[in-house]
Amino acid sequence: MAISDLEFPVGVVARSHSDAQHLASALAENVAGALCAAIDSHGQATLVVSGGRSPIAFFKALSQQSLPWNKVLVSLADERWVPTSHEDSNEALVRRHLLQGPAAEARLLGLYHSAGSLEEAAELTEQALRGLPVIDVLVLGMGTDGHTASLFPNSPNLEEALSENCPRRCLPMLAPSVPHQRLTLTLPLLRAARLPLLAIEGPGKLAVLEQALQQDNHKNMPISAFLRAPLEIYWCP
Numbered sequence: 192m193a194i195s196d197l198e199f200p201v202g203v204v205a206r207s208h209s210d211a212q213h214l215a216s217a218l219a220e221n222v223a224g225a226l227c228a229a230i231d232s233h234g235q236a237t238l239v240v241s242g243g244r245s246p247i248a249f250f251k252a253l254s255q256q257s258l259p260w261n262k263v264l265v266s267l268a269d270e271r272w273v274p275t276s277h278e279d280s281n282e283a284l285v286r287r288h289l290l291q292g293p294a295a296e297a298r299l300l301g302l303y304h305s306a307g308s309l310e311e312a313a314e315l316t317e318q319a320l321r322g323l324p325v326i327d328v329l330v331l332g333m334g335t336d337g338h339t340a341s342l343f344p345n346s347p348n349l350e351e352a353l354s355e356n357c358p359r360r361c362l363p364m365l366a367p368s369v370p371h372q373r374l375t376l377t378l379p380l381l382r383a384a385r386l387p388l389l390a391i392e393g394p395g396k397l398a399v400l401e402q403a404l405q406q407d408n409h410k411n412m413p414i415s416a417f418l419r420a421p422l423e424i425y426w427c428p
């Protein structure tokens with residue numbers, strides 16, 4: 192099966208790439224172009240990316256793009272509630288693979304805060320995110336359970352985080368995989384992105400995407416809350 196076999200809502204564009212490196216290069220060029228357009232339009236650009244393993248090639252390709260990186264603010268769709276020195280930290284991943292070379296000049300608004308509890312940390316992140324402009328470019332990933340960001344099925348707070356009028360920008364979440372404690376941006380903030388992109392790889396995730404399209408159940412497969420216009424999907428076998 193290929194992504195061209197799937198039926199998407201109007202306004203959702205899905206493209207297949209020959210392999211992970213070609214996907215990463217195409218995604219990096221598209222994101223760089225959108226960041227430049229945002230800077231031309233309103234003087235700065237806000238990029239929100241996801242963590243995990245898949246984005247590393249994309250981060251490396253994007254970091255080498257020539258653009259006014261000093262006018263770019265980078266933040267995260269979610270974070271593991273671990274110190275930024277921890278190997279599982281998404282902030283550390285972004286600093287290690289994206290904020291290098293030309294992109295080292297970008298500013299980073301991380302989500303991690305040390306606190307007595309995950310809930311207290313989420314409150315601190317909520318305050319910090321009050322300064323986040325409208326997201327110009329959002330790059331989401333997807334897990335094989337249909338989660339995106341840290342919007343995990345069956346997680347406490349999921350219903351609130353997926354609410355269209357959720358008053359919070361950030362909520363604490365629990366993941367089935369370690370590190371269990373997470374911080375996630377919520378649906379209204381993510382959905383307000385001017386250019387939302389989804390990057391997934393492999394036949395397994397394509398099957399999950401097909402299931403999410405068929406079920407259209409945000410609680411069971413949170414990714415389905417984002418399978419709507421405008422969305423560009425990048426996939427490779």
Ligand SMILES: O=C(O)[C@H](O)[C@@H](O)[C@H](O)[C@H](O)COP(=O)(O)O
Nearest residue numbers: 241242243244245332333334340
């Ligand atoms: O913190 C994270 O892990 C990500 O933000 C998460 O939402 C990721 O996008 C998916 O879990 C896919 O991860 P992989 O790219 O590693 O499959």
